[in-house]
Amino acid sequence: MSDPPPDRQQARVLLTSVTLPCGAEVDLLLEQVADGRAANLDTHQSTCVHCQAAIAEFTAIWEPVTELASTPVPGPPGLTAAVMSHIRVLVKDVWYTLQTTDLGAIRVAARIVATLARDAARTVPGVRVALGRSSHGRLATLTERATFGHRHPHAAVGVLGRTAVVDLALAVSYGDPVHEVARDVQRHVIASLRDQLGLKTITVNVTVDDILSDEQ
Amino acid sequence: MESRAEVGDAYLVARAREGYLDAYELLVQRHSAMAYRVALRLCGDHHDAQDLAQEALIAAWEQLDRFRAEASFRTWLYQIVTRRALNKLTRGRVTESLDILEDPADPGAEAAAQAERNFAVDAITDALTALPFPQRAAVVLHHFEGLSYAEVAEVTHSSVPAVRSHLFRARRTLGTKLQEWR
Numbered sequence: 001m002s003d004p005p006p007d008r009q010q011a012r013v014l015l016t017s018v019t020l021p022c023g024a025e026v027d028l029l030l031e032q033v034a035d036g037r038a039a040n041l042d043t044h045q046s047t048c049v050h051c052q053a054a055i056a057e058f059t060a061i062w063e064p065v066t067e068l069a070s071t072p073v074p075g076p077p078g079l080t081a082a083v084m085s086h087i088r089v090l091v092k093d094v095w096y097t098l099q100t101t102d103l104g105a106i107r108v109a110a111r112i113v114a115t116l117a118r119d120a121a122r123t124v125p126g127v128r129v130a131l132g133r134s135s136h137g138r139l140a141t142l143t144e145r146a147t148f149g150h151r152h153p154h155a156a157v158g159v160l161g162r163t164a165v166v167d168l169a170l171a172v173s174y175g176d177p178v179h180e181v182a183r184d185v186q187r188h189v190i191a192s193l194r195d196q197l198g199l200k201t202i203t204v205n206v207t208v209d210d211i212l213s214d215e216q
Numbered sequence: 217m218e219s220r221a222e223v224g225d226a227y228l229v230a231r232a233r234e235g236y237l238d239a240y241e242l243l244v245q246r247h248s249a250m251a252y253r254v255a256l257r258l259c260g261d262h263h264d265a266q267d268l269a270q271e272a273l274i275a276a277w278e279q280l281d282r283f284r285a286e287a288s289f290r291t292w293l294y295q296i297v298t299r300r301a302l303n304k305l306t307r308g309r310v311t312e313s314l315d316i317l318e319d320p321a322d323p324g325a326e327a328a329a330q331a332e333r334n335f336a337v338d339a340i341t342d343a344l345t346a347l348p349f350p351q352r353a354a355v356v357l358h359h360f361e362g363l364s365y366a367e368v369a370e371v372t373h374s375s376v377p378a379v380r381s382h383l384f385r386a387r388r389t390l391g392t393k394l395q396e397w398r
Contacts, residue, residue: 011395015388027384034359034387055223061395062387068340068361073256075249076266083244083273087237090278111237118238127221131231169231169239171223210223 010053011057020050033058034065051205097164097199108197110164117166117204119183120192128184128212131169160184162192165203225289233280240280243289244273250361251297257356258301260345268304272297293362294371298353305349343393351386354379359360 017026024044029051032038038059045051088111097113099106118132166189172181186204193199220285225246231239242299251272256265276283276296284290357368358379368379 012392015391015395027387030387030391031383034383058391060389064340064394065359065390071252075247075252076262076269079248079252079266079269079273080241080244083248083270083277084237084241086270086274087240087277090274091237114238130244131236131242133234133236133238167236168232169236170229210227212222 011061012021012160014054014057020054022048022050024048024051024054026054028060029054030062033062036066092116097197099198113164113193113197113199114166116193116196117168117189120189121168121170124181124184124188126173126181127170127185128173129169129171129210133167133169164197164201165205166193167205167207170206170208171212172208174213178208178211225283226298229280229283230285232277233283240277247290247293248273251293254294254297254356254361255301257307257344257360258298258349258352260341264304268297268300272300275300291367291371294357294361295373298357298371302349302353334345340390340394343390346393347386347389351382351389354382355386355390358383 014020014026019025020029024042032040033055038055041052041055045055045119091111097108097110114132118130121127121130121132168189170182170185172178185206189204190202193202223242225243228239228243232243248269251269252265255268255272256262259265259268272293276289276293279296283289344355347355353372354368357363357371358365363371365376365379365383368374369376372379
């Protein structure tokens with residue numbers, strides 16, 4: 001007496017059956033194997049040859065799926081940049097700082113001011129996350145109202161003038177004195193913006209709204 | 217420096233809603249690989265997946281005001297990607313029902329989409345993309361992404377029994393194909 005020809009015929013029968021000869025449901029066995037619980041045999045399975053054979057068979061069949069599922073899929077490079085540049089176009093970025101020189105006007109988009117401020121804040125010890133904003137929110141709205149009369153005549157451009165108002169949201173390290181970190185951020189950001197943009201009057205509003213422990 | 221960013225998604229969502237684009241950028245950095253991966257498994261094509269992931273991440277930002285604060289951003293993004301993949305594969309046909317697992321996608325459109333696909337993709341990907349959309353979505357979200365049945369049901373606006381039944385059928389179909397190739 002010879003063993004039945006391996007696998008194919010048997011596997012096909014298995015996969016089209018509702019139950020095994022012992023009464024075990026094929027769907028549940030497939031679920032058990034596909035969910036990675038092939039080794040967790042219940043009381044019946046630990047003594048049942050039908051169940052054990054089916055589980056072994058399904059494990060072999062399902063293996064390529066498990067393998068593919070555990071293969072990392074690297075995200076395409078540039079996806080984040082593409083998404084963010086699209087969103088920045090959608091945002092009505094009408095805020096500029098304005099300086100007039102004898103050669104003409106210099107405008108710097110508020111978004112740039114916010115980015116430079118954020119990058120400066122991120123270098124301050126104790127700062128874990130810094131998020132910058134200058135074109136949205138309550139303060140920007142207030143500034144918009146306040147400076148309405150100075151709008152550029154040819155475009156819907158809000159002018160912050162030589163004053164930049166930047167909001168920074170910070171998450172800081174647990175244990176560092178929060179007010180000192182915040183103060184350092186204000187000083188450092190003001191100095192950076194003065195150096196990089198030549199802005200004279202800079203208001204940096206700091207909101208510390210998260211504290212992170214080192215183990216996180 | 218972003219690797220030090222360990223604030224929660226909920227924090228970043230809240231800041232993004234207040235107008236901090238930086239916060240949304242961190243969310244995109246965290247989740248863009250997932251959006252692409254799911255899109256790739258669902259539609260089987262790199263370029264479609266890239267477009268789909270990008271559209272989904274932009275749509276998520278545009279709809280931030282509709283995002284429920286108690287929900288998880290990750291689950292929400294899974295929802296957007298899955299729904300958009302379904303719409304793409306059914307050529308923009310608007311699905312009226314919220315339950316996207318309710319009805320298999322239009323077979324004609326599925327066949328057409330499949331005919332355009334690159335034949336170099338490997339056998340399992342073929343088998344996967346040959347599944348009706350509801351089954352494919354359930355397999356991708358549960359077996360590839362590791363979501364529980366309840367989470368898959370939440371993402372697809374379906375029920376746990378429906379998800380389970382799609383998975384039962386999908387495993388038999390995949391199993392039959394895979395054993396033929398052994």
